Amino acid sequence: MIGNYVPGSSLLHRVGAGGKILATLALMTVLGIYPRWWLVTAAVALLVVAYPLARLPLRALVRTLRVVLIFAVVLAAVQVWWQGPARAVEIVGQLVVAVLAGNLVMMTTKVSDMVRTISVVAVPLQRWGVRRDQVELVLSLTIGCIPRVARAMTTAREAARARGVKPRLRVIVPSVVVALVREADQIGEAIVARGL
Structure with missing residues (x-):
């Protein structure tokens, strides 16, 4: 969408x-x-x-x-x-x-401009331990997941067609879930490596 x-x-x-x-x-x-x-x-x-x-x-x-x-x-x-x-x-x-x-x-x-603008709401919350950089990270991951899911769906559909299988939900969903879990794991490792 x-x-x-x-x-x-x-x-x-x-x-x-x-x-x-x-x-x-x-x-x-x-x-x-x-x-x-x-x-x-x-x-x-x-x-x-x-x-x-x-x-x-x-x-x-x-x-x-x-x-x-x-x-x-x-x-x-x-x-x-x-x-x-x-x-x-x-x-x-x-x-x-x-x-x-x-x-x-x-x-x-740009996603970065949007995230920076929206994360301003975190500034008054800093006195309670809310960090603006963490809010920006959550926002950018949330906004970025929409195109990631769409891309994973497209890839799974194309892969199903290439194998000669009709791209039904029961065929596509497992591939999409595996791709997204793999990507989430990589993002998690990157976040841990940066100490966030």
């Missing part, structure tokens, strides 16, 4: 991580407090236009929408049945806005 950072020099790339995170939080807060179908639709349209303005590949937008599409269709059907089409647009639109905005921030912000 969440893409990797794509280097660039667009206006959105030059905006600081804090500004992008605050803008995303403000947008989601406004849509949560005032969820009107026309406002949600305008937010989706604005985010769709933001991808080419940030000079991101069109396939990044298509991939993001494809990931959320199945869940959005099911959610929309249920909401149309329960509360009507306008409410369905509002709820599904909020989901799409959250995914598009989050992905846009991730693709235009």
Whole structure:
């Protein structure tokens, strides 16, 4: 769902991580407090236009929408049945806005910048023994695990196809788990070696 950072020099790339995170939080807060179908639709349209303005590949937008599409269709059907089409647009639109905005921030912000910005919340907690460097480490590992899982899934699917096996979950999941456990073990050893 969440893409990797794509280097660039667009206006959105030059905006600081804090500004992008605050803008995303403000947008989601406004849509949560005032969820009107026309406002949600305008937010989706604005985010769709933001991808080419940030000079991101069109396939990044298509991939993001494809990931959320199945869940959005099911959610929309249920909401149309329960509360009507306008409410369905509002709820599904909020989901799409959250995914598009989050992905846009991730693709235009270096993980290190994002981690440094978010870890500022640890500064007041230092008097109780919370170390900012440890918070940054946890955040970077957490953010980094999303693309790692996606990469492991892709590798497992391709390996299954290469062996002539249909890539079903019962075939893919064990390979993914083994790959992720091996990587987690390597990360753990690196952390211990640095004394963190």
